[in-house]
Amino acid sequence: MNLLDRILYKWLFRSLANQLLITYLLVITLSLVFVSLWALVAIRKESLTDLQNTMEVEAINLGLEIDNDLVLDSPLSRQRIQAAVERRATRLGVSIVVVDKDGRLLADSQPIAQKENLSNEQEINEALAGVISKTTRSEPASNLNMLYVACPVRSMGETTGVIRVGVQLTQIERRLQKDLIVFLEIILATGVITVFISLLMARRLNRPVQEMSALAKQISISGDFSAFLPVRRQDEIGELCLSFNQMIGRLREQERVRQEFISNASHELKTPTMAIGSVVDAMLAGASEDPKLRAQFLGSLERLVERQTSLIQDLLDISKLDSGLDSNWQEEVSIVSLVNDTVEQLRPQADKKQISISTQMTLDSAGGNDLVVLGNGSQLQRAITNVLQNAINYTPAGGSVSVSARAVGGDKLEIKVQDTGVGIDSADLPHIFDRFYRADKARTRETGGTGLGLAIVREIIARHHGSMDVESLVGRGSTFVILIPLRQSGPEGA
Numbered sequence: 068m069n070l071l072d073r074i075l076y077k078w079l080f081r082s083l084a085n086q087l088l089i090t091y092l093l094v095i096t097l098s099l100v101f102v103s104l105w106a107l108v109a110i111r112k113e114s115l116t117d118l119q120n121t122m123e124v125e126a127i128n129l130g131l132e133i134d135n136d137l138v139l140d141s142p143l144s145r146q147r148i149q150a151a152v153e154r155r156a157t158r159l160g161v162s163i164v165v166v167d168k169d170g171r172l173l174a175d176s177q178p179i180a181q182k183e184n185l186s187n188e189q190e191i192n193e194a195l196a197g198v199i200s201k202t203t204r205s206e207p208a209s210n211l212n213m214l215y216v217a218c219p220v221r222s223m224g225e226t227t228g229v230i231r232v233g234v235q236l237t238q239i240e241r242r243l244q245k246d247l248i249v250f251l252e253i254i255l256a257t258g259v260i261t262v263f264i265s266l267l268m269a270r271r272l273n274r275p276v277q278e279m280s281a282l283a284k285q286i287s288i289s290g291d292f293s294a295f296l297p298v299r300r301q302d303e304i305g306e307l308c309l310s311f312n313q314m315i316g317r318l319r320e321q322e323r324v325r326q327e328f329i330s331n332a333s334h335e336l337k338t339p340t341m342a343i344g345s346v347v348d349a350m351l352a353g354a355s356e357d358p359k360l361r362a363q364f365l366g367s368l369e370r371l372v373e374r375q376t377s378l379i380q381d382l383l384d385i386s387k388l389d390s391g392l393d394s395n396w397q398e399e400v401s402i403v404s405l406v407n408d409t410v411e412q413l414r415p416q417a418d419k420k421q422i423s424i425s426t427q428m429t430l431d432s433a434g435g436n437d438l439v440v441l442g443n444g445s446q447l448q449r450a451i452t453n454v455l456q457n458a459i460n461y462t463p464a465g466g467s468v469s470v471s472a473r474a475v476g477g478d479k480l481e482i483k484v485q486d487t488g489v490g491i492d493s494a495d496l497p498h499i500f501d502r503f504y505r506a507d508k509a510r511t512r513e514t515g516g517t518g519l520g521l522a523i524v525r526e527i528i529a530r531h532h533g534s535m536d537v538e539s540l541v542g543r544g545s546t547f548v549i550l551i552p553l554r555q556s557g558p559e560g561a
């Protein structure tokens with residue numbers, strides 16, 4: 068590619084405005100050229116027909132004027148014919164010849180000597196045969212393009228001679244040239260106006276695109292989501308700017324959530340780590356000598372490490388769910404055994420707190436033996452465990468928890484976990500599914516919660532295309548309801 072090519076390439080293909088401009092120009096110029104050519108051809112045809120008609124009328128009129136003299140064929144009559152021919156030719160600016168019935172030249176409007184006998188010329192020959200003849204040809208002698216109209220002169224049914232009117236086609240051509248120049252001027256003027264208008268239009272279209280591209284570049288370099296695009300238009304480009312802004316807004320929100328998550332996670336990790344540090348310090352300082360103290364310190368170390376491990380596990384789980392990686396989400400999961408297993412795993416904890424757990428399973432209304440959903444069994448078990456664990460954690464000793472599963476509306480599974488616990492304040496309800504959110508910070512720190520449990524549940528249920536709802540009254544208890552689409556059994560299952 069040479070330099071010019073490269074500059075042109077850059078100018079054209081790196082700019083939307085220039086591409087639009089060139090397209091407009093090409094379309095308009097091409098259509099103008101096409102229309103002009105078409106008009107010129109039509110004008111030429113029309114002018115020729117007009118001219119031929121006028122020439123024919125003149126020839127006929129001249130014929131009427133000289134038909135007697137043609138028959139007489141005397142020197143005097145010849146003079147009269149010559150005079151009539153010259154008069155008419157001068158008036159019209161054409162050349163006229165008159166020949167007798169044998170094609171011999173009788174009169175000529177032009178001084179240049181013609182051939183004596185013109186019967187060989189095509190149009191004269193045809194006119195002598197009695198028809199009006201029109202031809203265009205180039206005269207070898209003068210090298211001029213001529214249009215000829217030859218008319219027979221008749222007297223008493225006999226052809227007594229022929230009048231031929233001739234005109235140089237250059238006259239018409241000159242007129243056409245003038246028209247062509249006018250057309251070219253129009254094309255040029257339209258071209259200039261088009262360039263101007265399309266430049267304006269292209270700039271108008273291009274400006275938001277350029278702004279968008281600049282902002283996208285700035286964001287990709289700096290990662291700063293603070294700036295928005297100005298929305299000045301209401302068309303598709305305006306809509307694009309709006310969507311772009313919405314996207315920035317979302318990214319900004321995601322970035323905020325991400326940073327908050329990291330800061331919360333670090334904080335949550337720091338607390339037990341520092342506690343572990345203090346216990347270890349105390350033991351190094353001599354507390355490990357006393358067997359009673361040592362057992363006590365080791366006990367707290369064990370609890371702290373457990374808490375740390377479970378927090379790290381939660382963080383890993385949630386980031387795995389976020390990244391979308393992870394296991395199969397298309398397993399057939401039978402819910403009845405899953406819920407029963409989960410309840411049995413947590414029953415010892417409930418027993419310890421003297422909380423009774425009851426379960427109620429309503430089997431598939433379609434007559435199947437189980438409630439089956441498509442998804443991931445261990446993740447679903449994790450979700451139910453978290454909800455049930457909360458019910459046990461936030462219910463005082465002597466309370467009760469009930470778990471039920473049933474099909475609703477024929478195509479959904481409903482899992483309900485109800486407790487008679489402390490309940491959740493209505494101000495906290497909208498936030499309990501947020502990461503690290505705890506309704507009562509002091510109380511939950513005692514029970515060891517980090518506020519990730521329900522956030523994990525929400526992600527898992529979303530992965531199953533399900534939804535979650537909660538109702539709660541402070542001091543009376545809470546009810547968590549999970550809805551997940553049931554596997555639609557095919558014809559073989561029905």
Ligand SMILES: Nc1ncnc2c1ncn2[C@@H]1O[C@H](COP(=O)(O)OP(=O)(O)OP(=O)(O)O)[C@@H](O)[C@H]1O
Nearest residue numbers: 457458461490499505506507516517518519520521
């Ligand atoms: N059944 C319930 N009864 C009363 N409060 C509840 C119940 N379930 C959840 N909560 C409130 O919602 C908050 C968020 O619950 P979540 O399970 O997400 O976190 P957590 O239990 O504090 O910690 P963890 O991450 O260990 O589960 C809890 O701190 C608690 O205040």
Ligand SMILES: [Mg+2]
Nearest residue numbers: 457516520521
């Ligand atoms: Mg919890």
